[in-house]
Amino acid sequence: MQKIKNLNFTDALNEAFHQSMDYDKNVIIIGEGVPDCNQIFGTTKNLEEKFGSNRVFDMPLSENALTGICIGAAQKGLRPVLVHQRLDFALLSLDQIINNASKWYYMFDGKVNVPLVIRLIIGRGWGQGPQHSQNLQALFGMINGLKVVCPSNAYQAKGLLIAAIEDENPVIFIEHRWQHNTISKVPSKMYSLPLDKSIVATKGESLTIVASLISSIQARKLVDFFKKELNISIELIDLISLNPIDYKTIIKSLQKTKKFIFLDTANENETIAHKITSYIFCNHPEVLDKPPLILCSKNYPAPTSHYLMLDYYLSDQSVFYKIVEYLEIQIDKKIKNLAKKLIANQPHDIPDKNFKGPF
Secondary structure: OOOEEEEEHHHHHHHHHHHHHHHOOOEEEEEOOOOOOOOOOOOOOOHHHHHOOOOEEOOOOOHHHHHHHHHHHHHOOOEEEEEEOOHHHHHHHHHHHHHHHOOHHHHOOOOOOOOOEEEEEEOOOOOOOOOOOOOOHHHHHOOOOOEEEOOOOHHHHHHHHHHHHHOOOOEEEEEEHHHOOOEEEEEOOOOOOOOOOOEEEEOOOOEEEEEOHHHHHHHHHHHHHHHHHHOOOEEEEEOOEEEOOOHHHHHHHHHHHOOEEEEEEEEHHHOOHHHHHHHHHHHOHHHOOOOOEEEEEOOOOOOOOHHHHHHHOOOHHHHHHHHHHHOOOOOOHHHHHHHHHOOOOOOOOOOOOOOOOOO
């Protein structure tokens, strides 16, 4: 019988690395801080000890050059996993990612593969500010030749990372650091999940919400809240893949609910929501009976200040009110009292009391 255990996001990633490196000796892991004492939030713990410094090692602060080296290594038969503690650091290597990694298979008529995983971590809190907490996942989702996945729980994290490592061409693996303490049921054995599918996390009739990463967790909390307190059923689609986008699952849901909200950690100028809504309006305008609602962060760089951050990101209470207004529910005393239940009883810039910063 298959063993299934409760595992947090961090340990699920670590288990995926251990199993993938056991299975394939060509898997290597490189990145700033991979073998240091913090070991990328603990996700790379014990890897260097087990597999050696020739397969698990740090890198110099030369992101563009190292990405080029990893592309070359992938072409020659290795399966590198290049880890950035912040998505922001990968911006220094966009030339290699966009002009080389994503295009090589196409330019050489499918004769040269680039089995490279680039792991990018986003997240906020601890005064990270505008250069260390950007939510630019949509940027990578717009590039042809890149698969882009965004797991929202530990089960997805393990299965998608293994699948990404096994894939024959570049995969951008994005995670939010607020997810690392979240727990879900994870099989002990090695398994992989499709890199091109989204899932219906909850079924509903009144509204479709599409979200990814930490926004999917926030949405699930609110979906459960609406069902319990107002008996309103909301369908939640966990947008696991940003490229390709699983439009079939989204359209099927909208044919039923006719209403669409997209919830994202990015700001409105930088969200993947516009790509999805454009597709809907251009190809299936009949599925909506009212315009979609896009809920994102404010349209300016993420603040460093703890106080400015309070109004920058979407709180559970603010999203609750937006959904209420979108569903044309009267905001009466009952609704206001319900909204008070969603006020967090902890600091707004951490997800839980065990959260560690800054990296």
